Amino acid sequence: xxxxxxxxxxxxFQEKIDNEIKIEPKDWMPDAYRETLIRQISQHAxxxxxxxxxxxxxxxxxxxxxxxxxxxxxIQDEAGHGLYLYSxxxxxxxxxxxxxDDLHSGKAKYSSIFNYPSLTWADxxxxxxxxxxxxxMNQVPLCRCSYGPYARAMVRVCKEESFHQRQGYEIVAxxxxxxxxxxxxxxxxxxxxxxxxxxxxxxxxxxSKHTEQSMKWKIKRHTNDELRQxxxxxxxxxxxxxGLKVPDNDLKFNEETGHYxxxxxxxxxxxxxxxxxxPCNKERVDARRKAKEEGMWIRExxxxxxxxxxxxxxxxx
Amino acid sequence: MTEKEALFxxxxxxxxxxxxxxxxxxxxxxxxxxxxxxxxxxxLALDLIGQATEWYQYAAQVEDxxxxxxxxxxxxxxxxxxxxxxxxxxxxxxxxxxxxxxxFDHFQNLLFERLMESKDEQIAAIAAKSIKEVRYHLKHSxxxxxxxxxxxxxxxxxxxxxxxxxxxxxxxxxxxxxxxEQLIKAGIACDTSSFEKEYRNNIQAVIDEATLALPEKQWxxxxxxxxxxxxxxxxxLTELQYMQRTYPxxxx
Numbered sequence: 001x002x003x004x005x006x007x008x009x010x011x012x013f014q015e016k017i018d019n020e021i022k023i024e025p026k027d028w029m030p031d032a033y034r035e036t037l038i039r040q041i042s043q044h045a046x047x048x049x050x051x052x053x054x055x056x057x058x059x060x061x062x063x064x065x066x067x068x069x070x071x072x073x074x075i076q077d078e079a080g081h082g083l084y085l086y087s088x089x090x091x092x093x094x095x096x097x098x099x100x101d102d103l104h105s106g107k108a109k110y111s112s113i114f115n116y117p118s119l120t121w122a123d124x125x126x127x128x129x130x131x132x133x134x135x136x137m138n139q140v141p142l143c144r145c146s147y148g149p150y151a152r153a154m155v156r157v158c159k160e161e162s163f164h165q166r167q168g169y170e171i172v173a174x175x176x177x178x179x180x181x182x183x184x185x186x187x188x189x190x191x192x193x194x195x196x197x198x199x200x201x202x203x204x205x206x207x208s209k210h211t212e213q214s215m216k217w218k219i220k221r222h223t224n225d226e227l228r229q230x231x232x233x234x235x236x237x238x239x240x241x242x243g244l245k246v247p248d249n250d251l252k253f254n255e256e257t258g259h260y261x262x263x264x265x266x267x268x269x270x271x272x273x274x275x276x277x278x279p280c281n282k283e284r285v286d287a288r289r290k291a292k293e294e295g296m297w298i299r300e301x302x303x304x305x306x307x308x309x310x311x312x313x314x315x316x317x
Numbered sequence: 318m319t320e321k322e323a324l325f326x327x328x329x330x331x332x333x334x335x336x337x338x339x340x341x342x343x344x345x346x347x348x349x350x351x352x353x354x355x356x357x358x359x360x361l362a363l364d365l366i367g368q369a370t371e372w373y374q375y376a377a378q379v380e381d382x383x384x385x386x387x388x389x390x391x392x393x394x395x396x397x398x399x400x401x402x403x404x405x406x407x408x409x410x411x412x413x414x415x416x417x418x419x420x421f422d423h424f425q426n427l428l429f430e431r432l433m434e435s436k437d438e439q440i441a442a443i444a445a446k447s448i449k450e451v452r453y454h455l456k457h458s459x460x461x462x463x464x465x466x467x468x469x470x471x472x473x474x475x476x477x478x479x480x481x482x483x484x485x486x487x488x489x490x491x492x493x494x495x496x497x498e499q500l501i502k503a504g505i506a507c508d509t510s511s512f513e514k515e516y517r518n519n520i521q522a523v524i525d526e527a528t529l530a531l532p533e534k535q536w537x538x539x540x541x542x543x544x545x546x547x548x549x550x551x552x553x554l555t556e557l558q559y560m561q562r563t564y565p566x567x568x569x
Contacts, residue, residue, distance in 0.1 A: 049347075049352070052346055052347030052355070053347045055346070055347075056343075056346030056347035056348070059343045060343055060556045060557065061556055061557070061560055063391075063560035063561060063564075063567075063569035064387040064390075064391065064561075065366060065369065065370045065373070065386055065387055065390055066370075067569055068343070068366055069363060069367060069370070072343060072346070072359055072362055072366065073363055075346050075347070075359055076356055076359040076360055076363065079347075079352060079355050079356045079359065080356060082352060083352055083353070083356065121569070171569075174568065174569060175569075178567060178568065179564075179567055181564060181567075182564070182567060287347070290348075291347075291348045291349065291350060291355075292350075294350060294410065294411075295349070295350020295351055295354075295411065297469065297471050297472055298350045298351065298354075298411050298412075298465070298472065299350070299351065300468070300469050300471070300472070301464060301465050301469050302464050302468065303468075304468045304469045304472075305463070305464040305465075305467055305468045308467065
């Protein structure tokens with residue numbers, strides 16, 4: 001293709017985006033846009049799948065039948081999100097299994113929050129309230145993402161995440177209003193999850209290498225720091241409402257800005273966990289790799305059977 | 318044994334089967350061999366926990382001693398669980414999980430079909446509601462038995478081994494004692510011997526299509542209905558009951 005043509009195509013592409021017209025799978029798009037989306041959507045899918053693990057860790061120990069059922073339903077939702085996000089990735093010409101292999105080799109990332117361990121029942125509440133709450137902050141604007149299939153998948157994902165967030169808050173509220181032991185369990189869990197939850201919005205704007213381009217392409221609608229601030233503003237009153245203390249001595253409502261000021265994130269920890277040195281990075285990826293490796297004979301069997309059946313059907317007809 | 322005591326016992330047997338199998342399936346969460354199957358196994362677990370909850374609620378009501386469904390599910394000792402041995406067997410590989418499910422689904426399907434006609438309205442209602450799920454479970458597990466049996470040499474051998482292993486628990490599905498007898502007379506329970514032949518025909522048809530074989534008649538194990546279990550159940554209960562035992566009397 002002549003260079004002029006590409007320039008023209010790029011101009012038309014950006015024009016569509018500026019006019020809020022969705023980009024669809026068969027439309028022309030710049031390679032970098034496609035690659036950014038493949039990276040982002042597959043990362044998102046991997047996060048849903050890896051995110052099953054810390055919750056699966058408590059499903060066999062859920063404290064009563066109702067909680068067990070709700071947790072199972074939630075985990076099933078997460079796996080379902082993974083499934084349609086992988087489908088969205090495939091509309092961009094990527095292969096689902098290849099993107100999964102990238103996860104297993106460490107090439108592809110997933111949300112670092114799932115590299116923290118789930119140690120108590122309260123963590124099931126915290127994951128719903130804080131982790132899904134932060135995910136919603138990120139994902140609601142993605143419902144208006146310029147890429148059609150991703151935006152549409154997000155509409156459904158957000159509905160379910162909002163249910164997850166409420167059930168998580170309900171777990172925490174029940175503990176916070178329970179016995180002293182339960183309240184302590186909730187506070188201890190909040191102490192561990194608060195900062196990792198803030199880290200979910202990614203590096204600060206000054207260090208975010210993808211933000212500017214992604215905003216121009218309207219894949220992203222807000223910067224990391226904007227989203228983080230929104231999350232803090234919404235979540236702090238929720239914690240106060242149930243009598244829990246956010247573990248940040250610098251946290252203070254700023255009358256002038258109308259927002260909460262908050263302390264500095266430990267960026268060393270953030271980057272170490274991203275690089276693979278968090279408490280559970282190895283366990284999470286190992287678990288996923290093991291699931292695939294131990295499932296290979298099942299895939300092979302399913303394929304072999306499908307082939308046999310196709311042959312038999314051919315003979316019969 | 319009064320009819321009320323028999324009914325309570327009968328309901329516990331139903332509830333415990335569903336709870337323990339649901340628990341086993343939930344151990345797969347996040348570790349399924351294929352994403353679609355991860356979802357399917359979680360879904361099965363969810364259905365079974367839902368069934369268990371309904372059976373326990375009714376059992377608690379029948380017992381009328383102030384216990385609720387969670388007390389029954391979480392606060393009994395091992396000898397008081399009345400599930401069949403089949404459902405407490407460990408997951409093994411995906412093939413073993415599927416064979417266990419397959420043997421149980423076919424039983425549950427025929428049982429619930431009959432319990433829908435129970436004179437006890439509550440039992441009939443729970444069976445009628447659950448059977449819709451069970452029919453789906455049955456289709457899922459049977460299709461996988463066929464796929465794995467008639468797939469590759471490796472899958473055939475693996476699933477044959479699981480079938481041989483788990484077939485030791487088939488007879489126990491049809492175990493009956495004075496609990497059943499009393500309720501059969503009252504038109505509340507159904508006589509499992511009335512559908513044992515149908516069960517064997519149904520599973521045999523799938524096993525044949527899967528190019529697998531049930532072993533020659535082998536020694537059968539039982540004890541579950543009387544609370545005498547395999548060594549596996551104690552560990553399962555340790556996990557299941559962890560929160561209720563560690564924090565007694567608290568609400569969650």
